[in-house]
Amino acid sequence: xxxxxxxxxxxxxxxxxxxxxxxxxxxxxxxxxxxxxxxxxxxxxxxxxxxxxxxxxxxxxxxxxxxxxxxxxxxxxxxxxxxxxxxxxxxxxxxxxxxxxxxxxxxxxxxxxxxxxxxxx
Amino acid sequence: xxxxxxxxxxxxxxxxxxxxxxxxxxxxxxxxxxxxxxxxxxxxxxxxxxxxxxxxxxxxxxxxxxxxxxxxxxxxxxxxxxxxxxxxxxxxxxxxxxxxxxxxxxxxxxxxxxxxxxxxxxxxxxxxxxxxxxxxxxxxxxxxxxxxxxxxxxxxxxxxxxxxxxxxxxxxxxxxxxxxxxxxxxxxxxxxxxxxxxxxxxxxxxxxxxxxxxxxxxxxxxxxxxxxxxxxxxxxxxxxxxxxxxxxxxxxxxxxxxxxxxxxxxxxxxxxxxxxxxxxxxxxxxxxxxxxxxxxxxxxxxxxxxxxxxxxxxxxxxxxxxxxxxxxxxxxxxxxxxxxxxxxxxxxxxxxxxxxxxxxxxxxx
Numbered sequence: 001x002x003x004x005x006x007x008x009x010x011x012x013x014x015x016x017x018x019x020x021x022x023x024x025x026x027x028x029x030x031x032x033x034x035x036x037x038x039x040x041x042x043x044x045x046x047x048x049x050x051x052x053x054x055x056x057x058x059x060x061x062x063x064x065x066x067x068x069x070x071x072x073x074x075x076x077x078x079x080x081x082x083x084x085x086x087x088x089x090x091x092x093x094x095x096x097x098x099x100x101x102x103x104x105x106x107x108x109x110x111x112x113x114x115x116x117x118x119x120x121x
Numbered sequence: 122x123x124x125x126x127x128x129x130x131x132x133x134x135x136x137x138x139x140x141x142x143x144x145x146x147x148x149x150x151x152x153x154x155x156x157x158x159x160x161x162x163x164x165x166x167x168x169x170x171x172x173x174x175x176x177x178x179x180x181x182x183x184x185x186x187x188x189x190x191x192x193x194x195x196x197x198x199x200x201x202x203x204x205x206x207x208x209x210x211x212x213x214x215x216x217x218x219x220x221x222x223x224x225x226x227x228x229x230x231x232x233x234x235x236x237x238x239x240x241x242x243x244x245x246x247x248x249x250x251x252x253x254x255x256x257x258x259x260x261x262x263x264x265x266x267x268x269x270x271x272x273x274x275x276x277x278x279x280x281x282x283x284x285x286x287x288x289x290x291x292x293x294x295x296x297x298x299x300x301x302x303x304x305x306x307x308x309x310x311x312x313x314x315x316x317x318x319x320x321x322x323x324x325x326x327x328x329x330x331x332x333x334x335x336x337x338x339x340x341x342x343x344x345x346x347x348x349x350x351x352x353x354x355x356x357x358x359x360x361x362x363x364x365x366x367x368x369x370x371x372x373x374x375x376x377x378x379x380x381x382x383x384x385x386x387x388x389x390x391x392x393x394x395x396x397x398x399x400x401x402x403x404x405x406x407x408x409x410x411x412x413x414x415x416x417x418x419x420x421x422x423x424x425x426x427x428x429x430x431x432x433x434x435x436x437x438x439x440x441x442x443x444x445x446x447x448x449x450x451x452x453x454x455x456x457x458x459x460x461x462x463x464x465x466x467x468x469x470x471x472x473x474x475x476x477x478x479x480x481x482x483x484x485x486x
Contacts, residue, residue, distance in 0.1 A: 032153070032157065032158060032343075033157055033158060033159045035412070035414065035437040035444075036412045036413050036414060036437070036444075038413065038466070054466065056413065056414050056437070058158040058159060058343060058347065058436065058437050058439070059152070059158065059343060061414070061416065080412070083412070
C-alpha cells in the first residue's frame, strides 16, 4: 500500500488496481469549515484533471480534480450526512472515493509524502 | 491604480488575535479568527461578538437644515428623526435604483452618517455636491466597532453603564475609558447590540477591555456575512444596487408615509409608481431543500424550467443548520412556501421561498 499526493492537495492510497482518494489535511484547513460535498456515482469514469466533485465550505465552493484516470467504485456516503468529517479526518475516515485505476503509469507523476510536505512548505 | 490595502486602527489587534487577514473593499480585514466562521457566528447568537467595521465611512454633516437637505437624496423621513435616534435609509439614483444604503443618526448639532466601505468614494462626493451649504466631513481618525449578541448589553454596559438604558436605534455620545465615543444601539446581525465610534488612539485598549469580558469573542467578516444573511439584511452590491429599487428589495418599511406621498428624492417617479402598482420581481428569502448551498448568481427556475430569478446572496446558515439564500424572483412566485428549483452546477435542486428573517430578530425595543 503506497500513498501519493497531488499538487491539487489530494492523496491517493493504492493497493493494486484499486485506490482510495481524498483531500489532505492541509487542503481541509485551507478550505475552512466544510458544509457540503457533491460526489460522483459508482460507475462514473473520469480522466486526470476532470472535475469529480465539489466541496463547499462556509466560505466558498471548490472543485475536486481527479489526480489520475479512473472509475468510481464507491463514494463515501458518510460525507453526505457529516461533511464536517472532512475537516476532522480528511486523511482517514473521511476519504472521498474508492476508485479503479485505469492508468497506473500516472502515479509516477504524483508526489510522495516528503515531496508533498516540501510542496506545501 | 493599485493602492496598497488600507489598515484600520485595530489591525495590530487582529494580527495578535490570529485573524486571517484578507482584502475587502481595499482594506485588510479579518475574515475569521482561530474560532472559525461557524463558531464565531454561533457565539454571536449565544453571547457576544466584537466586529471591526472601521472600514465603513463615518461622515459628519453640519449646517442649517442638514436633515431636510439630506432628504433630497434619500426617500426616508429625516426632519422628523428625533435627536438621539438613528434610521436606516439609502441614496437613490434618478432611475429609482439604490446607490448605497446608510445609517443616519441625529446627533443634535449634526448628523452622523455611516456608509459602506466600498461606496465611500461615491457617497462623500455625492453628498458634498448636492448638500448645498452643508459641511460634509469624512472622519478618518476614529475606529468603528460593533458589539453584537444577547450579552452585548453586559459587555458594553460594564464599561459604559448608560448604554444599558438605550433602546433599539437610539444613539448617544458617552465616555468609555475616559474618551468620548458615539454609541448607537443597532447592528447588522439581527441581534441586540451596539456600534461604537471610538477615537483611534484608544480603539485597541477599549476593544481589549470588551474582549476581557468572558462572553465576548472577536468575530470576522465571514460570520458577519452569515449573520446578516440569516437575519434577512441586505448586502449592498449583492442584494441591492443601482438596478434594484427599494420596492423590489422589500425595503418599503424604510420609506416613511410622508416621503412616499410627497416624493422629492431621486427616482421618486419610479418608486411611487411601484408603490402603487407593485413590481415585476421581489427580493425574497430562499431555502434550499437539500444541503447544497446556493450562492450569488445561481439561477432560479419554476418547476417547469422557466427562469424566474437569481440568487443574490447565499451560503450556509450556521444557526439554521442548513443553506439559506436571498434573491429576486418574479412576484407571482414570491409567496413563502412556493416551490422552486435552483440550478446549481447545471442541476436543478429543489428549494422554496421562505419568509425573512430566517432566524427571529432579537432587538431591544
